[in-house]
Structure formats: structure tokens, C-alpha cells
Amino acid sequence: MKTLTIAASSLRRLFRERSNIFFIFVLPIVLILVLGLVFGSGFTSRVALIAPDNDELAGDITVSISTSTAFETIPADDVEDARARLRRNEIDAVIVIPDDYGESLLAGDNAEIAYYSTPSSGGFVVRSVVEAAIAEQAAVIRAGRFAADATDADPATALDTAQLVQGSIAAIGVETEGGVSGGSGNQFDLGAAQQLLLFMFLTALTSSTALIQSRRLGVSHRMLSTPTSAGAIVGGETLGRFLIVMLQGVFIVVAAGVLFDVEWGDPVAATLVVMTFALTGTGAGMLLGSLFSSEQQAGGFAIFGALMLAALGGSMVPLEIFPDTMVTVAHFTPHAWGNDAFATLIRHGGGVTDIATELAVLTAYGLALIALSSVVFRRRLTH
Amino acid sequence: MADAVLECSGLHKVYGDLVAVDDVGFSIAAGETYGLLGPNGAGKTTTISMIAGLLDNDGGTAVVSGNVITTKSTAAKAAIGLVPQDLAIYPDLTARENLQFFGKLYGIKGTLNERVDEILDIIELSDRADDLTKEYSGGMKRRLNIGIGLIHKPDLLILDEPTVGVDPQSRNAILENVERLGAEGMAVLYTTHYMEEAERLCDRVGIIDEGSIIAEGTRRDLVAMVGERDRLHLELSGDASVVEGSVSAIDGVDSCSAAGSALEVVAVSASRALPEVILAVNDAGLDVHSVQITEPDLESVFLHLTGKALRE
Structure with a gap:
């Protein structure tokens, strides 16, 4: 219950800041629209x-x-x-x-x-x-x-x-893949998936600043003076950030589907990709918020890190045009696994079993980061 | 003490080679306000952090309302209201939301909204209850900071320097609130380095310096330790530390402490010591701008016991 109280306060504080609504909900949709128009079927x-x-x-x-x-x-x-x-x-x-x-x-x-x-x-x-x-x-x-x-x-x-x-004999069909034009899906499909992952991770990392603010103001410490365990505080802060990232992910998925007819593939599988990716982003954000002491430092690092990982992981340019070595390097980022999963769902009509590896990797990333950040944040609270 | 709300003994905390708190022990009864008086860095905040269950101690025990307090003891924490020195409130929530948030963490359920309204009345923020606290003045934030500590009607209220950086009007309101809480039966642990606040509020005072309580008792007990001494406060035209040694050496001067251009002197007789003090100041090339002679007070006691002024 106290975990939910702390998580709810994170959500409430986030939406108090009007600019957050723009960056979390409006900007991703605008970018999906712009990139879809520029690189989509409108462009031959x-x-x-x-x-x-x-x-x-x-x-x-x-x-x-x-x-x-x-x-x-x-x-x-x-x-x-x-x-x-x-x-x-x-x-x-x-x-x-x-x-x-x-x-x-x-x-x-x-x-x-x-x-x-x-x-x-x-x-x-x-x-x-x-x-x-x-x-x-x-x-x-x-x-x-x-x-x-x-x-x-x-x-x-x-x-x-x-x-x-x-x-x-039967002709060999030549099918164009990539969603740029023709083939399966529409011009927004893969661009939407790439932007979804980019923005979810960006939001997860930048939300670390609110965690640092709580620590700097002494609110986190004050929570510990109440009959609330350190575990509940860490759990509440983690859950709050997870809900923020999930909310954004679900919004982008639904809005892109409604506004641009983006086909996300198997709904269960797509939901699992969003959830496991949100878990990974949450862990990364919590770790950032536990390691840094100033909001300014963390904010700068969050934006730089999120964009770098997005670029490296195929959320700015498709992994298909990466050289083989870079494809290997890209798969050290969660984005590459997320993009692979969405490519399987959107282009090939895959299901949960087809993306089991990607889901397992993203879950492992998420759990490892959350475990590590919990240890660091708990130490920050109690020492 | 039969009806002690807080009993602590032998509290000890070490950071590396630094002994931050050494063998600190005292008790507070219901309705009693206990002042922990000491300069910055004396160990006040570390002591209350252990009592509030924020820090594990390296020795000793603290018992609140019959429950031994540790960082994990939720029962003891439920009996404590902590008002930290920092303004530990969310600036992007309203006063009402801040109170509701901490009320839920203290486990208040059915009566939370009524209790929040009560607290808003007590801290005189009812008319601004739904404004974001980042729009509040420093004094309003301080009052809310205290209100959060009271939300669950604790047995023991711990206030860590609650008037730092507060305007005189808000400061007076805070002190009145603390007086009222003590009168209503709440045990209050009040840390400060403002001697006037300790004198006004506290039934008993523990003087802490370099991690240890060096004297404890009522104001009367402590002042008696100084004896029939006078305290002289001189404002000089320059750095008072240059005359600290020569003034200390004057016959009849017990202790002398300089802080900027101010010189604090405890002497057996102010009228006898003053001419020689002025002479020593002039010999050092300084002028005396003003002299104030007061009866012995807690500041004098601290100066007498440590040779240092509280605000050093």
C-alpha cells in the first residue's frame, strides 16, 4: 500500500509539470508523423x-x-x-x-x-x-x-x-521489407516502433532527476523516518517510474495505431515488448538517479545517454544498414533487442514465441538494472 | 524517569576516525521539552538521526514509547514525528497533498482528511492549502515542515533546528506552536544553536559539544554552574580574535571568545573587568563600539564550559 502511495506521488508530480506532458505524449507523436511523412511511402x-x-x-x-x-x-x-x-x-x-x-x-x-x-x-x-x-x-x-x-x-x-x-514453376516473389514503401505495414510502422523505444528510454532516464530531487530535499530520508521500510520506499520509487514509462509506451502505441494506422502486430507480444523495455528503462533510470547527486548532471547525462543508446540500437537509423560489427555492438543496447522484436512482430507477423529471446534479454536487462539500482539507492538512503 | 517517552543511553556513532557522537544519554518525559544545545557540528543532528531511526548506531540504545529504535523498527517510528532541518517537502505538491502523502506513510486511514484539515489550521495554512508549496515563503514552508511531523499525533516530536532561515514572525509562530505542543503533553526534543530559543522553550537542556553531552539540567541548574558571573558582549572596530588571548589573561576573566568583530567575555565582575578589557582592546589598535552586560545565561554556560561561543 505504501509502495503504491509513493508510486502515485511520482505520477502526480510528473503531470504537475506541464512541459512533461508535451515531452512525454505530444513530441513522440509529432516525430512519428514527421518521420513517417519524410521516410514513409509519401517519399519514393x-x-x-x-x-x-x-x-x-x-x-x-x-x-x-x-x-x-x-x-x-x-x-x-x-x-x-x-x-x-x-x-x-x-x-x-x-x-x-x-x-x-x-x-x-x-x-x-x-x-x-x-x-x-x-x-x-x-x-x-x-x-x-x-x-x-x-x-x-x-x-x-x-x-x-x-x-x-x-x-x-x-x-x-x-x-x-x-x-x-x-x-x-512457381515464381520467386520479391518482397520489399522495411516499411519504407510497399510490402507489409504502412509508412509509419517501423518509425513508430523506433520512436517508441527512443522516447520510453529517454523518459525513464530523465525521470531520474525527480529521484535525485527527493533525495536532495531530504524527502526520501524523511520517508525513512516514518514506519515505512527502505524496501517499500525503493519499491515505490521504482514502481512510480515504471508506471510513467509504461503509460507513455501504451499512449504511443494506442495513439500511433489510431492516428496513423500503425500495425503493432500481435497485441500480447507487443505489450510484452513494451513492458520488458519499460522494465529495462526503469532500472537504468533508477540507477542513474541513485548514482548522481545533482539533477543537472543526471539530466544532461540522461539525454546524452538516451540518444546515444537509441542511435546505437537502431532507433534512429535501421539496424539493417549497420555493418555486421556494429550490429553486434548494437545488441549490447536494449534498443536493438526491442527493435528486433518489433521488426519480427510488424514485418513478419510474429508472435510471443518468435520474440522469446528478445523478451528474455530485455527482462534480464531490466531485472539486473533494478536489482543493482535498489542496492545503490538503499545504501544512499540508510548511510 | 517513570513516564519517559524517550530514553537513550550510551549512544555512539563513528565515521571512520571521527567520533561524531560519544556516550550520549538522556530521557524526555511526556509533556517535557528537552533542548539539545550546541554549535554546528557538535553532533546534534547525528544524535537525533539515531533517535529517529534514520541511522544505525554503533553503540547504546534508544527506546521510544517502549520500543527500541533501529532503522527497521516501524513500531518505534510510528511514535516519532521528525521535523528535519531541511525543508523535506515536495515543492510540486500542495500543502494538503504533502500532508496526505506523509499521513498515508504513517498509516493514517479513515481520518486522514480530517487530520490534514486540523494540521492546516494549526500551522495556519488553511487558506493556502491547495497552492503548490514552491510558491510559499520560507516561513510557510517551515510551518508545513513542522505540520508533517505532527500529522500522526506522535508521542515524541523531534525538531532539528526548525527556525533556521525563518523571518521573526514565522519564528515566533513556530515557537508558540512548540510551547503549545509541550503543554498538551507531547514530548519534544528540540535542537538548536540559538540560546534564546532553548531558554524560552526547554524544561531541560543538554549541552552537547564535540559529540558529548557536557552538562545537563534545567536552565537554573546550568546557570548555577557558572556561578555569580557576568557576561560582557563587546562589538569592536575590527577582528576581535587579535585580543582574545590578552583579554583571557586578565585577572577575573573566566573565559573569552571572539567571533568576527564580537567579543564574548565571562567575568567574575563586569565592572572590575571592563576597564581592563577596554584597555587591552585599545592596546591592540581597536576601538570598542558597544558594550552589553547581561546576567549569566545558557550562552554564558556554554562559553564557561567550552571556551567557545555557540555560534562559532
């Missing part, structure tokens, strides 16, 4: 495609790439000119199919398709489409080569046969 990537004429295989892959709805293909002739336009951000990627593309492949050699892009969210989508088209064509070419080797047939004839066979 433009790709320059340079391909040789009179090359059947080059023509095939050009058609395959051009028919993608993920971006707009612009024919181009000059590679240097196209790359210059890319540097000026007039286009998002350049694809160059070499002049000897078909000839090299029919001769059994390798052929390289050059791909240039900027590190924008559109770039990785284009790349995934190109890779899918190449993979599809490569399968046919490998089949043709195998047939030619096995039957001593002419490579071109074998390839024609392979293409004929391909037409009679």
Missing part, C-alpha cells in the same frame, strides 16, 4: 539504372528491377553523371549493369552489377530488391549451366530451356 526512392542495350540477360534483370514498386527507376546513360546526382541527393541509388553482362554469364564467367547508394533508409530497400533480382536470375543461369555441362548442349539453348522451365 529514385534509382538511376544504367544497362546495355541488346543484352537479353541485362534486359531481363532490368525488367525485374524496374517492376519493383519500392522505388522509381530512372533510365540513365552516364555512370559519372548518375553518381554526381547521387552525391547531390537528387537520387537515392545507382545501379550499373556492365556492357558485357550477358556475354560473360553465357561464357560461364562472373559478371558484377555495380550498386551505389547513400546511407538512407531508401538505399537498403533498393539494394534488397537488386539482390533479390540477381538471386532469381542467378538460379536460372546456374540451372542453364548445369544443363549445358550435363548434356553438352549449347549454353544459350540450355539457358532458354531453364528460363522456360522457370516459367512453368
Whole structure:
């Protein structure tokens, strides 16, 4: 009961400050809207495609790439000119199919398709489409080569046969993932998840200042002079911060769903992600509030830390465009696990069992941080 | 003491090499106001922190209303109301909300709202009860700070320097409240370094210095320790510490203490000592701006016992 009393006072104090309402509820929704409009389907990537004429295989892959709805293909002739336009951000990627593309492949050699892009969210989508088209064509070419080797047939004839066979079997679908356009979900889905995690953690860390204020004013110490155990005080302060972060998380989920039709996937699984992430944020915030002695220091560190972790954990740019090493590093942050979980729920329609690892990691993070912060805060109270 | 609300003995607290409190013991009966008088850093706050269950002691015991107090003893804490030196209130809650919050922590249930209204009346904040306390004056915050300590009708009220930084009007209101609480039967432990407050409020006084109680008794008992001594307060034209030694050496001067341009002297006879004191001051190149001669009081006692002024 006393734990609830302390938790309730944390909530009451938070909402007394009008600016907190803006930062906790309004700003995340505004950012989801803005980022969704800028990077969502309202924005179509433009790709320059340079391909040789009179090359059947080059023509095939050009058609395959051009028919993608993920971006707009612009024919181009000059590679240097196209790359210059890319540097000026007039286009998002350049694809160059070499002049000897078909000839090299029919001769059994390798052929390289050059791909240039900027590190924008559109770039990785284009790349995934190109890779899918190449993979599809490569399968046919490998089949043709195998047939030619096995039957001593002419490579071109074998390839024609392979293409004929391909037409009679189920086609390989090329699905664009990432929510930038087309594919599953809408333009706000992943951006909303990223902003949700960023803001929940930011709120959790910045709420540490209220804990420091209570200590500095002597209110925490005064609570200890009442018939209230140190455990109840620590529990109340922790619960209060957890409720604040959960409230924000639930609000963003509901508001983004209602306002922007964001599909969060399996509701139970999405709720568990929000809860475990809130637990982690609460632990981190409590630790910060227990370690620092001044609100100014903690506030500065909280904003810097929350933004750094968000950037590192894929809440500012998608993890998909991170190099492999950085993806590994990113998974030291709770954000990366949260983003992975939402990606599974939103893109693949996954459920609780599909994100069990992510939930376990976030829970472990949360419990470890809360245990550590409880020890430190209790020491601060009683020594 | 048969009806003692607080009994403590042998209280001891050490921080590293520093002995903050050494063998402190006293008792307070119901309706009695006990003053713990000492300069800053004497060990007053550490002593009351142990009595209020905020600090574990390194030795000794404190018993409140029959319950031994430790940091974990909720029964003893329920009998104590603590008014800390800091303004331990939430600035972003109203006075009513602060009182309700602490009332719930003290376990008050059905009668909480009535009790909150009573306290608001007592501390004269009823008309501002629903304003955020960050908009209050220093004196109003001090009154609320005291009100929180009274919310659960404690057997023992501990006030740690409750008038620090308070305007004269609020200070007087606080002192009147404490007098009334004592008269109503509450045991009060009052720490201060203001001698006038101790003289006005306290039935008994313990003088604490460097962690130990060096004298205890009623005002009359303590003043008798000084004997028929006079106290001289001189305001000089410069740093009084330059004449501290020479004045102390004057025949008939018991003790001498300098604080800034003020010089406190305890002497057997003010009329005999004063000419020589003035001469010593002049010899040091200073002038005497004013002289005040008073009867022995607790300040004199402290000076007599420690050779230091209370406000040092």
C-alpha cells in the first residue's frame, strides 16, 4: 500500500509539470508523423539504372528491377553523371549493369552489377530488391549451366530451356521489407516502433532527476523516518517510474495505431515488448538517479545517454544498414533487442514465441538494472 | 524517569576516525521539552538521526514509547514525528497533498482528511492549502515542515533546528506552536544553536559539544554552574580574535571568545573587568563600539564550559 502511495506521488508530480506532458505524449507523436511523412511511402526512392542495350540477360534483370514498386527507376546513360546526382541527393541509388553482362554469364564467367547508394533508409530497400533480382536470375543461369555441362548442349539453348522451365514453376516473389514503401505495414510502422523505444528510454532516464530531487530535499530520508521500510520506499520509487514509462509506451502505441494506422502486430507480444523495455528503462533510470547527486548532471547525462543508446540500437537509423560489427555492438543496447522484436512482430507477423529471446534479454536487462539500482539507492538512503 | 517517552543511553556513532557522537544519554518525559544545545557540528543532528531511526548506531540504545529504535523498527517510528532541518517537502505538491502523502506513510486511514484539515489550521495554512508549496515563503514552508511531523499525533516530536532561515514572525509562530505542543503533553526534543530559543522553550537542556553531552539540567541548574558571573558582549572596530588571548589573561576573566568583530567575555565582575578589557582592546589598535552586560545565561554556560561561543 505504501509502495503504491509513493508510486502515485511520482505520477502526480510528473503531470504537475506541464512541459512533461508535451515531452512525454505530444513530441513522440509529432516525430512519428514527421518521420513517417519524410521516410514513409509519401517519399519514393529514385534509382538511376544504367544497362546495355541488346543484352537479353541485362534486359531481363532490368525488367525485374524496374517492376519493383519500392522505388522509381530512372533510365540513365552516364555512370559519372548518375553518381554526381547521387552525391547531390537528387537520387537515392545507382545501379550499373556492365556492357558485357550477358556475354560473360553465357561464357560461364562472373559478371558484377555495380550498386551505389547513400546511407538512407531508401538505399537498403533498393539494394534488397537488386539482390533479390540477381538471386532469381542467378538460379536460372546456374540451372542453364548445369544443363549445358550435363548434356553438352549449347549454353544459350540450355539457358532458354531453364528460363522456360522457370516459367512453368512457381515464381520467386520479391518482397520489399522495411516499411519504407510497399510490402507489409504502412509508412509509419517501423518509425513508430523506433520512436517508441527512443522516447520510453529517454523518459525513464530523465525521470531520474525527480529521484535525485527527493533525495536532495531530504524527502526520501524523511520517508525513512516514518514506519515505512527502505524496501517499500525503493519499491515505490521504482514502481512510480515504471508506471510513467509504461503509460507513455501504451499512449504511443494506442495513439500511433489510431492516428496513423500503425500495425503493432500481435497485441500480447507487443505489450510484452513494451513492458520488458519499460522494465529495462526503469532500472537504468533508477540507477542513474541513485548514482548522481545533482539533477543537472543526471539530466544532461540522461539525454546524452538516451540518444546515444537509441542511435546505437537502431532507433534512429535501421539496424539493417549497420555493418555486421556494429550490429553486434548494437545488441549490447536494449534498443536493438526491442527493435528486433518489433521488426519480427510488424514485418513478419510474429508472435510471443518468435520474440522469446528478445523478451528474455530485455527482462534480464531490466531485472539486473533494478536489482543493482535498489542496492545503490538503499545504501544512499540508510548511510 | 517513570513516564519517559524517550530514553537513550550510551549512544555512539563513528565515521571512520571521527567520533561524531560519544556516550550520549538522556530521557524526555511526556509533556517535557528537552533542548539539545550546541554549535554546528557538535553532533546534534547525528544524535537525533539515531533517535529517529534514520541511522544505525554503533553503540547504546534508544527506546521510544517502549520500543527500541533501529532503522527497521516501524513500531518505534510510528511514535516519532521528525521535523528535519531541511525543508523535506515536495515543492510540486500542495500543502494538503504533502500532508496526505506523509499521513498515508504513517498509516493514517479513515481520518486522514480530517487530520490534514486540523494540521492546516494549526500551522495556519488553511487558506493556502491547495497552492503548490514552491510558491510559499520560507516561513510557510517551515510551518508545513513542522505540520508533517505532527500529522500522526506522535508521542515524541523531534525538531532539528526548525527556525533556521525563518523571518521573526514565522519564528515566533513556530515557537508558540512548540510551547503549545509541550503543554498538551507531547514530548519534544528540540535542537538548536540559538540560546534564546532553548531558554524560552526547554524544561531541560543538554549541552552537547564535540559529540558529548557536557552538562545537563534545567536552565537554573546550568546557570548555577557558572556561578555569580557576568557576561560582557563587546562589538569592536575590527577582528576581535587579535585580543582574545590578552583579554583571557586578565585577572577575573573566566573565559573569552571572539567571533568576527564580537567579543564574548565571562567575568567574575563586569565592572572590575571592563576597564581592563577596554584597555587591552585599545592596546591592540581597536576601538570598542558597544558594550552589553547581561546576567549569566545558557550562552554564558556554554562559553564557561567550552571556551567557545555557540555560534562559532
